[in-house]
Amino acid sequence: MNTREKILDQALKLFNERGIEYVGLREIAAVLDLRVGNITDYFPTKDDLVHELSIRLGAANAAVMKGAGGLSLADFYARLGQVMQNHLAYRGLLVSVVHLMRQNRHLAVSYKETQAARNASLKSMLASLQQAGELRKLRKTELDFLVLSISLISRFWISEAALSTQDLTDDEQVARYRFLIKNLLAPYKKGMPAA
Amino acid sequence: MNTREKILDQALKLFNERGIEYVGLREIAAVLDLRVGNITDYFPTKDDLVHELSIRLGAANAAVMKGAGGLSLADFYARLGQVMQNHLAYRGLLVSVVHLMRQNRHLAVSYKETQAARNASLKSMLASLQQAGELRKLRKTELDFLVLSISLISRFWISEAALSTQDLTDDEQVARYRFLIKNLLAPYKKGMPAA
DNA sequence: TGGCTCATTTGGACAGTGTCCAAATGTCGG
DNA sequence: CCGACATTTGGACACTGTCCAAATGAGCCA
Numbered sequence: 001m002n003t004r005e006k007i008l009d010q011a012l013k014l015f016n017e018r019g020i021e022y023v024g025l026r027e028i029a030a031v032l033d034l035r036v037g038n039i040t041d042y043f044p045t046k047d048d049l050v051h052e053l054s055i056r057l058g059a060a061n062a063a064v065m066k067g068a069g070g071l072s073l074a075d076f077y078a079r080l081g082q083v084m085q086n087h088l089a090y091r092g093l094l095v096s097v098v099h100l101m102r103q104n105r106h107l108a109v110s111y112k113e114t115q116a117a118r119n120a121s122l123k124s125m126l127a128s129l130q131q132a133g134e135l136r137k138l139r140k141t142e143l144d145f146l147v148l149s150i151s152l153i154s155r156f157w158i159s160e161a162a163l164s165t166q167d168l169t170d171d172e173q174v175a176r177y178r179f180l181i182k183n184l185l186a187p188y189k190k191g192m193p194a195a
Numbered sequence: 196m197n198t199r200e201k202i203l204d205q206a207l208k209l210f211n212e213r214g215i216e217y218v219g220l221r222e223i224a225a226v227l228d229l230r231v232g233n234i235t236d237y238f239p240t241k242d243d244l245v246h247e248l249s250i251r252l253g254a255a256n257a258a259v260m261k262g263a264g265g266l267s268l269a270d271f272y273a274r275l276g277q278v279m280q281n282h283l284a285y286r287g288l289l290v291s292v293v294h295l296m297r298q299n300r301h302l303a304v305s306y307k308e309t310q311a312a313r314n315a316s317l318k319s320m321l322a323s324l325q326q327a328g329e330l331r332k333l334r335k336t337e338l339d340f341l342v343l344s345i346s347l348i349s350r351f352w353i354s355e356a357a358l359s360t361q362d363l364t365d366d367e368q369v370a371r372y373r374f375l376i377k378n379l380l381a382p383y384k385k386g387m388p389a390a
Numbered sequence: 391t392g393g394c395t396c397a398t399t400t401g402g403a404c405a406g407t408g409t410c411c412a413a414a415t416g417t418c419g420g
Numbered sequence: 421c422c423g424a425c426a427t428t429t430g431g432a433c434a435c436t437g438t439c440c441a442a443a444t445g446a447g448c449c450a
Contacts, residue, residue: 019294019297025408026408035430036429037411038428040408041427044410046409096294099216102357149348149379151355152348152352153347156350156351156355160346160351162297163296163306180344183336187387192382192388221435231437232402233399236399239438241437393448394448395446396446399442400443400444404440405437406438407434407436408435411432418423418426420421420422
């Protein structure tokens, strides 16, 4: 593992433990027995370092989400679970996402594109589940509602957890989130009547 | 308006516009033609200043939420709308809530108490709606699901809006949020069958 | 009115942050 | 071995929140 990778690795670890805002470049450097200037050589600004991490998270999520057609509800849950595992691995970024978007224009642009793609993918997944007979027929507003809800939840459940359930293990938090999504979809399963 | 109130007022305005982390005490002071030390005299730390603002938000929300018994679904929506207006007025705090909880122990404690009280209030409101015949009979897990969802949404919808819909007006964002809550509750209205 | 006490205001010091850069050091091919 | 290039180093810079002692002001009592 070269210096650049070591920096990214250590930075992510510290960011996850204590939050991006509370980890200084000098501390990351100290752990790796480097000097500050050394980090700014690989990553001119702290934002660049964070941006690189966010790109990796995006790639990991894209890998999970590709191939949206013809899946079962169980597959769908499994994929969401994978996304959630990714978010746990990069939780430091997720809890500061609003903060980061304001400050880092590069990150804001790429995040928006990623998000648009993810919402489209989510939408087509739900449509596919409907066609496969796993979900009942959905009106347009219902579909929009589900996409918006799932998107909001998957973005902020980890922040919610940071606030109210720090004492839970990762697995328990995953379970809490699955519970949420499952209940959200329950009224729209095949056999349930439209409102 | 005395100096203390002026400081709080100006700080909130700047926090809402640009985020707590990006507004320095010197800037708040400059706008009011004060010196930094003057602010730290009223509020020894920046956290104290933020804490005072959060107390006011909590009080505003508590005023909206008190008297939970015997209300209609329309009342319920109206109250949530009021809470949302409060959150808009203090949006600077809301988008940094995770950040703040980590740093400020005082705020973390009082926030947790407030949150617990609000969840209990929410729960009793839903139970009351059920008794009044506005909602169908809810299983325990369904009730928990609704409380958790509404709590998560009302805490983070404003962050979500900051990320994906900065171009919407406040009223449009309110509408988006109402749409979410309304659709969330739709399957649980009177006359809908249990799963 | 003059003088005393208390509160407010002031300007600057301090340690910390991210950023930047020139000089010192290492590395590797000719 | 030596010269050219890359990396590493240590420190400077402007900024942040925090803190404090001295200067200024306001209000009351003799």
